[in-house]
Amino acid sequence: MNPSPKPLLVKVCGMRESANIEAVADLRPDFLGFIFHPGSARYAGTALQPELLRALPESVRKIGVFVDAGTVPILTTLAAFGLDGAQLHGQETPAQCAELRNAGVLVIKTFSVGDSLDLEALRPYEGTCDYYLFDTKGLAPGGNGIAFDWKLLRDYNFRTPYLLAGGIGPENIATLTALHLPGLVGVDLNSRFETAPGRKDAARLAPALAQLRRGAAPRPQAV
Numbered sequence: 001m002n003p004s005p006k007p008l009l010v011k012v013c014g015m016r017e018s019a020n021i022e023a024v025a026d027l028r029p030d031f032l033g034f035i036f037h038p039g040s041a042r043y044a045g046t047a048l049q050p051e052l053l054r055a056l057p058e059s060v061r062k063i064g065v066f067v068d069a070g071t072v073p074i075l076t077t078l079a080a081f082g083l084d085g086a087q088l089h090g091q092e093t094p095a096q097c098a099e100l101r102n103a104g105v106l107v108i109k110t111f112s113v114g115d116s117l118d119l120e121a122l123r124p125y126e127g128t129c130d131y132y133l134f135d136t137k138g139l140a141p142g143g144n145g146i147a148f149d150w151k152l153l154r155d156y157n158f159r160t161p162y163l164l165a166g167g168i169g170p171e172n173i174a175t176l177t178a179l180h181l182p183g184l185v186g187v188d189l190n191s192r193f194e195t196a197p198g199r200k201d202a203a204r205l206a207p208a209l210a211q212l213r214r215g216a217a218p219r220p221q222a223v
């Protein structure tokens, strides 16, 4: 008998407007991401209302996205906005990931991928993060809207599960799930679902979430 399809976790990133946050939270993504990198067009630090975030369903884990920020400012921001986790989108070390995790923070460490991927560079991070996130290397630290060659993860064999990011949209989700990448547990959706930077189109997100929750069709069995 074929194994059942594997549902994927969904993170919707780059949220900042109250009504839009509520509309997207109603779709019950697994994670909502808020950018705390001042250089981003999706910077959320001045717009977010902590009381609104605290009222969101508990099943929607709220993640602050940081680029090379110190541990103390990260912890202060998470506490101020009632966030559950930190996505580290710069050159953060395994020691910093471990420090945050030991403080009870859900840690997602991003690795930017260009034309090649040195999987050995991940080894020092093993055991220090809840998830890795592989995103496309581009001009900006994130939100570039471009996909990398996901087949670079074909030989992934570390224990830490990972999310895929970078230019994922309605047109390439089926291709992604059909790859059956080892270690893949979720995807991160951002600019391909926007009507403006930081504003998501809930009507376009809804079918994508349903498709990702249905998961990859089982790999055909050899006969």
Ligand SMILES: O=C(O)c1ccccc1NCC(=O)[C@H](O)[C@H](O)COP(=O)(O)O
Binding pocket: 013, 014, 033, 035, 037, 040, 041, 042, 065, 067, 089, 135, 140, 141, 142, 143, 144, 145, 146, 165, 166, 167, 168, 188, 189, 190, 191, 192
């Ligand atoms: O989205 C941003 O503006 C951003 C800026 C600085 C650091 C991280 C940023 N985004 C983090 C994400 O997790 C994005 O969802 C990820 O880069 C994929 O974005 P996209 O290629 O637009 O789908």
